Amino acid sequence: MHTRATAPAPHEANRLDGPAVRLGALVPLTRPGWVEAGQHLLAGLELGVREVNEGGGIGGRPVELVVRDTAADPRRAETAVEELAAMGVAALVGEYHSVVARAAAARADALGVPFLCSSAVLDALTEQPTRWVARLAPAQSHGWRTYADFLLTAGHRRIAVAAEPTVYWRSGTRVLRDHLAPRGATVVDLDMRELGPTELCDELVAQQATAVLLLVGHPEPAVPIVEAVRQDPRLKEILIGAPAGQPEFAEWAALLGEDGAGVPFLRYLPERLDPLGLRVGAALREALSEAPSFVAFEGYDAIAVLVDVLRSHGTDRARIAEAWSHVAVEGTRGAIRFSRTPGIGVWQWVWPPVQVVDRDPSRPDRFRVLHTA
Structure with missing residues (x-):
């Protein structure tokens, strides 16, 4: 220990x-x-x-x-x-x-x-x-609904979720679907136990997804997925998203370079x-x-x-x-300050600031704020 x-x-x-x-x-x-x-x-x-x-x-x-x-x-x-x-x-x-x-x-x-x-x-x-x-x-439901609002504002209505089947990722998928479906968007669930990066790219094309969200671990398999999607000419216009915050850290930029820019994620800082x-x-x-x-x-x-x-x-x-x-x-x-919030069994700060940001493609060491709660 x-x-x-x-x-x-x-x-x-x-x-x-x-x-x-x-x-x-x-x-x-x-x-x-x-x-x-x-x-x-x-x-x-x-x-x-x-x-x-x-x-x-x-x-x-x-x-x-x-x-x-x-x-x-x-x-x-x-x-x-x-x-x-x-x-x-x-x-x-x-x-x-x-x-x-x-x-x-x-x-x-x-x-x-x-x-x-x-x-x-x-x-x-x-x-x-x-x-x-x-x-x-x-709470995940609060932050990820903010992320879903960002997707809707950006015009995405067919969103693929490349997910691993853990409690956390399943919960995130449910939050996204529950928020997006009533607003006319479709969430396509792709099980990363069954798909490699190449097969995922084929599925994204077949599903006509305009965005793919990485609900997977980092650096594996997140980094190989990003590399495969970026290299596939059929997916040149697709948005790669990572609501859990993988691009926040320096390791992401070191491993992916320019390929890791332009991937929106959640972070909890004020403007x-x-x-x-x-x-x-x-x-x-x-x-x-x-x-x-x-x-x-x-x-x-x-x-x-x-x-x-x-x-x-x-x-x-x-x-x-x-x-x-x-x-x-x-x-x-x-x-x-802490309070009791419906559906949450612990004392909760309601709420910390929530942003959707990405790494600036022109300067991957700099972050851009794309959306706020």
Whole structure:
């Protein structure tokens, strides 16, 4: 089990007294997890903890981030939650992959450990309503309906979904179909267990699709699919979309170059960052040696929320869970407050900013905002 703990630097620790307040962090840091997303999430979490300790910690006590690598494995996440709970962490934070976050949320609920999910979007994060779990990321139904509106505005009425049969991708397909069908659009479901990239191209031509959405893992099989579609002269005009955000990260651009530009995806940033967001963004860029993704901002905001709760309500787990409804924190992407939302069993920020963006074909290192919620 991967272990990484972030404690205050020596000069900071000298100004802090008492036992550390431990927070357990769930992050994908090895394959088959989306490692780059995990690195950005961890950078945001660590920056938040460092700034808290520089500001005096929690009542003079240092905050310690105890990290567990989930590697996109739900069982590994469950084990990590049990281990961290036994260590006495005040709360859990993090996780990028929705299926993993769902497993972690179920164990946190069963064990009575507060869990602030930073980045997973699956609507049904828990089977039943729970007081123990809150979430910063928007629900999949909210974000993906925004993406569907973008497709409609762009004139697409015959949309193919190249999907793998996981809970997350099936849920996304259902959101798209339920939103698009009543508005005159057709969603064609193509099972990527049965099709290779070449066969997919043939199906796109046969189905007369004007857009194909990649509801698949990255880099495999997303990258070979993009390469095949871009090289097929029959599909010169088709839109390739990736609502789950694969093109956000530098690895996408490194692997695909110009072929990876012009692929719209969802990200959760405002059109303009306020002074806090600009300051945090600069610090994240320095830590990552590249532009921070929205996932890094989610990590930072998650720590800001937990610290606010810990300072106002203490470190008792039950009191932390009772505090979700009282949160009022200025995050890097806007004012954060949690509420109960129909169909979602956890405390939810309603809503973070949602954008549809792509990499500019003329400058693939630059993003263009195409649509906002």
